[in-house]
Amino acid sequence: MRNIWIILVSLTLFAFLIGWFKLVNSFFVAILLVTTFIKAHLVSEYFMNLKSVTLNYRLIPTMWLIIVLSAIAVAYYLPVAN
Amino acid sequence: MTTSNNKDPQPIPKSILPPGDFAIWIIIYVELVTFAGLFIGYAFARRGDVELFNQSQLMLDQRSGFINTLILITSSYFLVKAIHIIKTSDNEKTSIMASRWILAAMVLGSSFIVFKTIEFSDKFEQGITLSTNTFFMFYIILTVFHFMHVLLGLIILYNVYKKTKIGGYSTKDHSGMETGASYWHLVDLLWIVLFPLIYIMR
Numbered sequence: 001m002r003n004i005w006i007i008l009v010s011l012t013l014f015a016f017l018i019g020w021f022k023l024v025n026s027f028f029v030a031i032l033l034v035t036t037f038i039k040a041h042l043v044s045e046y047f048m049n050l051k052s053v054t055l056n057y058r059l060i061p062t063m064w065l066i067i068v069l070s071a072i073a074v075a076y077y078l079p080v081a082n
Numbered sequence: 083m084t085t086s087n088n089k090d091p092q093p094i095p096k097s098i099l100p101p102g103d104f105a106i107w108i109i110i111y112v113e114l115v116t117f118a119g120l121f122i123g124y125a126f127a128r129r130g131d132v133e134l135f136n137q138s139q140l141m142l143d144q145r146s147g148f149i150n151t152l153i154l155i156t157s158s159y160f161l162v163k164a165i166h167i168i169k170t171s172d173n174e175k176t177s178i179m180a181s182r183w184i185l186a187a188m189v190l191g192s193s194f195i196v197f198k199t200i201e202f203s204d205k206f207e208q209g210i211t212l213s214t215n216t217f218f219m220f221y222i223i224l225t226v227f228h229f230m231h232v233l234l235g236l237i238i239l240y241n242v243y244k245k246t247k248i249g250g251y252s253t254k255d256h257s258g259m260e261t262g263a264s265y266w267h268l269v270d271l272l273w274i275v276l277f278p279l280i281y282i283m284r
Binding site: 001002004005008009012013015016018019020024029032033035036039040043044046047048049050052053054057060061064065067068069071072075076078080 | 118126260
């Protein structure tokens, strides 16, 4: 479980550095969304221990993440009408 | 040959329900839906004035957001350690060790409250309110709402801590601890989405 914590800390540091060095662009928005999914999924699977639960309950947070992060991606990537 | 002599590892059967009291999972699902509305609302409201959102975001302290993320991730990890101890051994020291991990998680959770209070004070001293602009409206609603969840999480953890300390949980009965921990992990999970969305992405 320590490995999960290390991955979570590493991905958080990565996100912070992207912001701190002002590297955020369209490409890094996608990277940030993917790393956010990975982090939240790890919390759901390992910390909440949903990996040992039947698929229906296990999928709820995963589906929530996919819907929320996809909607955010649409909001960021859809061209803004002038 | 009986199955008891079979040395092949047996697959652990999956639980039908998530850990802890199922009532907490109903609350968790309601919270997920509520925050989904706020996260998606923020992202689409940003489209109305991208420049305003980008400029306002520069007034946030990313270091504070980063430290608070580390705090919540680590406190969640400490609760995993507490549950692991309670699940795997039953002796006099077990409850004391588990209660120490919970206390450590509570100390981190309290430091989140302190950092966030400093951040809010700084923003309010600058005259930032819900009416300042759409970005700060979402920033205040999302972070204050999440802050209240951390406070509630700490109250829950304090009760779990007290029960753990007096040996109230065992290898067979630790559902209450899992219930409290599940809520705390939700608070962590929500912040994991909130941090890049509000503090980093532009």
